[in-house]
Amino acid sequence: MDVLTKDDAVKVTLTLPGNPEYVSVARLTLSGIANRMGFSVDAIEDLKVAVSEACTNAMKHGRGKNSENYMVNYIVNHEKLIIDVCDNGVGFQMDSIAAPDLKNPKESGLGLYIIKTLMDEVEVKSEKNSGTVIRMIKKLEE
Protein backbone atom coordinates (compact mmCIF):
# COMPACT_ATOMS: atom_id res chain seq x y z
CA MET A 1 0.00 0.00 0.00
CA ASP A 2 2.23 2.77 -1.18
CA VAL A 3 1.12 6.25 -0.46
CA LEU A 4 1.13 8.78 -3.24
CA THR A 5 2.66 11.52 -1.21
CA LYS A 6 2.73 15.13 -2.02
CA ASP A 7 5.71 17.17 -1.04
CA ASP A 8 3.91 18.52 1.97
CA ALA A 9 2.84 15.11 3.29
CA VAL A 10 3.88 14.41 6.84
CA LYS A 11 4.18 11.00 8.42
CA VAL A 12 4.17 10.27 12.12
CA THR A 13 5.01 6.74 13.17
CA LEU A 14 4.35 5.09 16.50
CA THR A 15 5.76 1.73 17.43
CA LEU A 16 3.63 0.32 20.22
CA PRO A 17 4.06 -2.77 22.36
CA GLY A 18 1.38 -5.42 22.12
CA ASN A 19 0.18 -4.37 25.52
CA PRO A 20 -3.40 -3.10 25.77
CA GLU A 21 -2.30 -0.36 28.15
CA TYR A 22 -0.75 1.57 25.27
CA VAL A 23 -3.73 1.76 22.91
CA SER A 24 -4.65 5.02 24.60
CA VAL A 25 -1.33 6.43 23.36
CA ALA A 26 -2.46 5.78 19.77
CA ARG A 27 -5.67 7.69 20.56
CA LEU A 28 -3.85 10.61 22.14
CA THR A 29 -1.49 10.91 19.17
CA LEU A 30 -4.45 10.74 16.82
CA SER A 31 -6.21 13.53 18.71
CA GLY A 32 -3.20 15.80 18.43
CA ILE A 33 -2.72 15.23 14.72
CA ALA A 34 -6.41 15.40 13.76
CA ASN A 35 -6.96 18.51 15.85
CA ARG A 36 -4.00 20.18 14.17
CA MET A 37 -5.46 19.28 10.76
CA GLY A 38 -8.76 20.93 11.61
CA PHE A 39 -11.06 17.93 12.03
CA SER A 40 -14.24 18.59 14.01
CA VAL A 41 -14.66 17.30 17.55
CA ASP A 42 -17.14 14.67 16.30
CA ALA A 43 -14.79 13.52 13.54
CA ILE A 44 -11.93 13.22 16.04
CA GLU A 45 -14.12 11.02 18.25
CA ASP A 46 -14.82 8.78 15.25
CA LEU A 47 -11.13 8.64 14.38
CA LYS A 48 -10.20 7.73 17.95
CA VAL A 49 -12.56 4.77 17.89
CA ALA A 50 -11.34 3.63 14.47
CA VAL A 51 -7.65 3.71 15.41
CA SER A 52 -8.35 1.91 18.68
CA GLU A 53 -10.32 -0.79 16.90
CA ALA A 54 -7.43 -1.34 14.50
CA CYS A 55 -4.92 -1.49 17.37
CA THR A 56 -7.17 -3.93 19.23
CA ASN A 57 -7.27 -6.01 16.08
CA ALA A 58 -3.48 -5.93 15.78
CA MET A 59 -3.12 -7.28 19.29
CA LYS A 60 -5.80 -9.94 18.89
CA HIS A 61 -4.35 -11.22 15.66
CA GLY A 62 -0.76 -10.73 16.67
CA ARG A 63 1.36 -13.65 17.69
CA GLY A 64 0.00 -13.77 21.17
CA LYS A 65 3.05 -12.27 22.80
CA ASN A 66 2.85 -9.10 24.79
CA SER A 67 6.28 -8.14 23.56
CA GLU A 68 5.24 -8.17 19.91
CA ASN A 69 5.26 -4.63 18.61
CA TYR A 70 2.95 -3.15 16.03
CA MET A 71 3.10 0.11 14.16
CA VAL A 72 0.69 2.96 13.63
CA ASN A 73 1.48 5.37 10.79
CA TYR A 74 -0.37 8.66 10.63
CA ILE A 75 0.02 10.21 7.20
CA VAL A 76 -1.20 13.75 6.77
CA ASN A 77 -1.70 13.77 3.05
CA HIS A 78 -3.15 16.96 1.64
CA GLU A 79 -6.81 17.10 2.69
CA LYS A 80 -7.01 13.69 4.29
CA LEU A 81 -5.60 11.67 7.12
CA ILE A 82 -4.39 8.18 6.34
CA ILE A 83 -3.84 5.81 9.24
CA ASP A 84 -2.07 2.50 8.73
CA VAL A 85 -2.00 -0.03 11.56
CA CYS A 86 0.50 -2.77 10.77
CA ASP A 87 1.22 -5.94 12.71
CA ASN A 88 3.45 -8.93 12.10
CA GLY A 89 0.88 -11.39 13.30
CA VAL A 90 -0.50 -14.56 11.81
CA GLY A 91 -3.04 -12.74 9.64
CA PHE A 92 -6.73 -13.47 9.63
CA GLN A 93 -9.51 -14.39 7.29
CA MET A 94 -11.69 -11.51 6.26
CA ASP A 95 -14.72 -13.74 6.43
CA SER A 96 -17.21 -10.99 6.93
CA ILE A 97 -17.66 -7.38 7.79
CA ALA A 98 -21.37 -7.73 7.90
CA ALA A 99 -23.68 -5.68 10.05
CA PRO A 100 -24.15 -7.17 13.51
CA ASP A 101 -26.85 -9.82 13.85
CA LEU A 102 -29.06 -8.28 16.50
CA LYS A 103 -31.04 -11.46 17.03
CA ASN A 104 -27.86 -13.21 18.01
CA PRO A 105 -25.43 -10.52 19.19
CA LYS A 106 -21.86 -11.64 19.69
CA GLU A 107 -19.27 -10.28 22.08
CA SER A 108 -16.62 -9.92 19.39
CA GLY A 109 -16.46 -9.15 15.70
CA LEU A 110 -17.80 -5.61 15.84
CA GLY A 111 -14.45 -3.87 15.39
CA LEU A 112 -14.01 -3.94 11.63
CA TYR A 113 -17.66 -3.14 11.07
CA ILE A 114 -17.28 -0.05 13.25
CA ILE A 115 -14.12 1.02 11.40
CA LYS A 116 -15.90 0.67 8.04
CA THR A 117 -18.79 2.74 9.27
CA LEU A 118 -16.73 5.56 10.75
CA MET A 119 -14.09 6.01 8.06
CA ASP A 120 -14.37 7.16 4.44
CA GLU A 121 -12.19 4.39 3.05
CA VAL A 122 -10.86 1.19 4.57
CA GLU A 123 -8.51 -1.33 3.06
CA VAL A 124 -7.36 -4.49 4.80
CA LYS A 125 -4.41 -6.47 3.60
CA SER A 126 -3.95 -9.67 5.53
CA GLU A 127 -1.91 -12.67 4.55
CA LYS A 128 -1.29 -15.82 6.48
CA ASN A 129 1.86 -15.49 8.56
CA SER A 130 2.87 -12.18 7.04
CA GLY A 131 0.81 -9.83 9.12
CA THR A 132 -1.99 -7.43 8.55
CA VAL A 133 -2.22 -3.82 7.46
CA ILE A 134 -5.43 -1.92 8.07
CA ARG A 135 -5.48 1.33 6.14
CA MET A 136 -8.11 3.87 7.09
CA ILE A 137 -8.71 7.18 5.37
CA LYS A 138 -10.72 10.14 6.60
CA LYS A 139 -11.13 13.23 4.49
CA LEU A 140 -11.26 16.70 5.92
CA GLU A 141 -14.72 18.11 5.60
CA GLU A 142 -15.04 21.16 3.38
Next chain:
Amino acid sequence: MLSIVVNEDKDRLKVTLVGEVDIYTVDMLKDKMDSVDSTEVRDIIFDMEKLDYIDSTGLGALIGVKGKYPGSVIKVANMKSNVARLFDITGLSKIFVIE
Protein backbone atom coordinates in the same frame (compact mmCIF):
# COMPACT_ATOMS: atom_id res chain seq x y z
CA MET B 1 -8.58 4.78 32.90
CA LEU B 2 -11.90 3.44 34.11
CA SER B 3 -13.62 3.47 37.45
CA ILE B 4 -16.74 1.49 38.18
CA VAL B 5 -19.22 1.99 40.98
CA VAL B 6 -21.86 -0.67 41.54
CA ASN B 7 -24.93 0.00 43.66
CA GLU B 8 -27.20 -2.90 44.45
CA ASP B 9 -30.70 -2.04 45.57
CA LYS B 10 -32.92 -5.08 46.01
CA ASP B 11 -33.34 -6.44 42.50
CA ARG B 12 -31.89 -3.40 40.76
CA LEU B 13 -28.25 -3.00 39.87
CA LYS B 14 -26.82 0.38 38.97
CA VAL B 15 -23.39 0.40 37.34
CA THR B 16 -21.76 3.81 36.97
CA LEU B 17 -18.91 3.96 34.49
CA VAL B 18 -16.40 6.81 34.64
CA GLY B 19 -13.57 7.22 32.16
CA GLU B 20 -12.80 4.97 29.21
CA VAL B 21 -13.66 1.39 28.29
CA ASP B 22 -11.16 -0.08 25.84
CA ILE B 23 -9.15 -3.26 25.42
CA TYR B 24 -7.08 -2.34 28.48
CA THR B 25 -9.88 -1.50 30.91
CA VAL B 26 -12.60 -3.86 29.68
CA ASP B 27 -11.38 -6.70 31.91
CA MET B 28 -12.11 -4.50 34.94
CA LEU B 29 -15.69 -4.20 33.76
CA LYS B 30 -16.01 -7.92 33.09
CA ASP B 31 -14.50 -8.82 36.47
CA LYS B 32 -16.76 -6.37 38.27
CA MET B 33 -19.87 -7.75 36.59
CA ASP B 34 -18.76 -11.32 37.32
CA SER B 35 -18.34 -10.49 40.99
CA VAL B 36 -21.93 -9.32 41.37
CA ASP B 37 -24.30 -11.57 43.24
CA SER B 38 -26.62 -12.28 40.34
CA THR B 39 -29.34 -14.34 41.91
CA GLU B 40 -31.82 -11.50 42.46
CA VAL B 41 -30.90 -9.16 39.65
CA ARG B 42 -33.82 -8.13 37.47
CA ASP B 43 -32.90 -4.67 36.24
CA ILE B 44 -29.44 -3.46 35.35
CA ILE B 45 -28.78 0.16 34.54
CA PHE B 46 -25.47 1.40 33.19
CA ASP B 47 -25.03 5.10 33.91
CA MET B 48 -22.70 6.49 31.25
CA GLU B 49 -22.90 10.19 32.07
CA LYS B 50 -19.18 10.29 32.82
CA LEU B 51 -18.09 7.70 30.29
CA ASP B 52 -15.89 9.50 27.77
CA TYR B 53 -15.02 6.63 25.50
CA ILE B 54 -16.14 3.12 24.58
CA ASP B 55 -15.33 0.86 21.66
CA SER B 56 -16.17 -2.65 20.48
CA THR B 57 -14.44 -4.24 23.46
CA GLY B 58 -16.81 -2.46 25.85
CA LEU B 59 -19.84 -3.07 23.67
CA GLY B 60 -18.88 -6.75 23.64
CA ALA B 61 -18.77 -6.77 27.43
CA LEU B 62 -22.28 -5.30 27.57
CA ILE B 63 -23.50 -7.95 25.14
CA GLY B 64 -21.93 -10.49 27.50
CA VAL B 65 -23.92 -9.03 30.40
CA LYS B 66 -27.10 -9.36 28.37
CA GLY B 67 -26.25 -12.98 27.69
CA LYS B 68 -25.63 -13.61 31.37
CA TYR B 69 -28.94 -12.05 32.43
CA PRO B 70 -31.38 -13.04 29.70
CA GLY B 71 -34.40 -12.30 31.86
CA SER B 72 -33.24 -8.85 32.93
CA VAL B 73 -34.01 -5.46 31.49
CA ILE B 74 -30.71 -3.77 30.72
CA LYS B 75 -30.81 0.00 30.48
CA VAL B 76 -28.13 2.37 29.29
CA ALA B 77 -28.52 5.92 30.53
CA ASN B 78 -27.04 9.38 30.01
CA MET B 79 -24.76 8.56 27.11
CA LYS B 80 -22.55 11.23 25.59
CA SER B 81 -23.07 11.74 21.88
CA ASN B 82 -19.92 9.89 20.83
CA VAL B 83 -20.92 6.88 22.94
CA ALA B 84 -24.53 6.96 21.71
CA ARG B 85 -23.25 7.05 18.14
CA LEU B 86 -21.61 3.65 18.55
CA PHE B 87 -24.78 2.15 20.00
CA ASP B 88 -26.64 3.49 16.97
CA ILE B 89 -24.28 2.31 14.24
CA THR B 90 -23.97 -1.17 15.71
CA GLY B 91 -27.71 -1.44 16.28
CA LEU B 92 -27.20 -2.07 20.00
CA SER B 93 -29.55 0.81 20.77
CA LYS B 94 -32.27 -1.60 19.67
CA ILE B 95 -31.37 -4.40 22.05
CA PHE B 96 -30.74 -2.27 25.15
CA VAL B 97 -33.20 0.17 26.68
CA ILE B 98 -31.78 3.64 26.11
CA GLU B 99 -32.63 6.34 28.64
